[in-house]
Amino acid sequence: MKDKLARFALALIDQKKAKPIVLPYADAPGYWFGGGNLTEDEEGTIYLVGRYRNAGDSRTGLSQGERGLELAIFRSTDGGGSFQKILSFSKQDLDLPGKRVISIEGASLCLGEGRVELYVSTEKDGIGYPREFEAYQKRGTGVWSIDRITAPTVEGLKEGKIEPFFSSSDPIRLHVKDPTVVRLLSGRELLLFCTHPFTWSSSNSAYMVRESGATEFSAPAYDFFPRGSVWDVAVTRVTDILILPGGTGGLQESVGLVFYDGAECLRPHEQNPQGVQRPRGYSCEEIGGLGWFPDERIQQVERVSLYEPLFLSPYGTGTSRYVHTLKSKRGLYATWQQSSPSGSQPLVMHRLGWDDVHKLLS
Secondary structure, three states: OHHHHHHHHHHHOOOOOOEEEEOOOOOOOOOEEEEEEEEEOOOOOEEEEEEEEOOOOOOOOHHHOOOEEEEEEEEEOOOOOOOEEEEEEEOHHHOEOOEOEEEEEEEEEEEEOOEEEEEEEEEEOOOOOOHHHHHHOOOOOOEEEEEEEEEOOOHHHHHOOEEEEEOOOOHHHOEEEEEEEEEOOOOOEEEEEEEEOOOOOOEEEEEEEEOOOOOOOOOOEEOOOOOOOOOOOOEEEEEEEEEEOOOOOOOOOOEEEEEEEEEOOOOOOOOOOOOOOOOOOEOOEOEEEEEEEEOOOHHHOEEOOOOOOOEOOOOOOOOEEEEEEEEEOOEEEEEEEEOOOOOOEOEEEEEEOHHHHHHHOO
16 A cells, blocks of 8 residues: 555655746855645635745844745646736734734645635744743744644735634744645544644644634644654644545545655755765655555554655755645646755746546556
């Protein structure tokens, strides 16, 4: 089963066949677009959300660059052949009273019946660290939290009210970011997100559940997918779950494919020239891994990429991260940030037709 899922995932996340769909504002290290998702309405219009990031260093605050400076929503009416920007949010657009946005992070667009939700994570000042850990907060930095904007339509989000959705004061999980909403076959929804401690020494995953017909999510479930033991010992950030129904190819029951970003280090690591040279991944240059679980039993998730990463860009630093998928009548789409020869990270996309999906899983 693991071998079959790995072959399928590598065919979907095809590093050579993928095409750039949104370029960053500069073709240089530290510039990228991504950290969002694709979604489709009933008429077949595809929407894409993500954030533009310019060079900067979150360890030393805003003085070291612009960093996450714009949240953007694109629309495609030709099945993903082309995308046009329809909405743009600046940092100031996402400010809350008394809490100024320093940087924009991951976001997720969720379409429901008569209701559109946009979940967006930002780093804000005006929050502060818990008293006993105040010395750990560097000048010019803030705390990550997740907000939500609701509107009747995607286009109406620009006029929607932004409200706090989730934050944390627990030093173990002080920073929360990169929300992703996944709809299960049962109608339940998972909201996945990433957590960091007050020291930023690791990257971990959590999720909330919203029952079918409900408007709000449950309390978070933490540590369902602990960091790995080898190449992903420092980072395990789940970015998407792809649900494959039973009967897809040779699958007897539904399967959840867990895409995640992993890394062995938080800083570039000099390797011994006499040792095996291998990709390690580090903060902002993570590499990709895969897990799986049967049916909707997410607590039974297992790693497929146990000893080494599964997804590596053939260019630049090798980073391949923030995978997101979309099931459409036209086929199965995947987007991700892929390192380029220059070190920038454009958002790339690849699509498999459903005939190919069934063949790969047979």
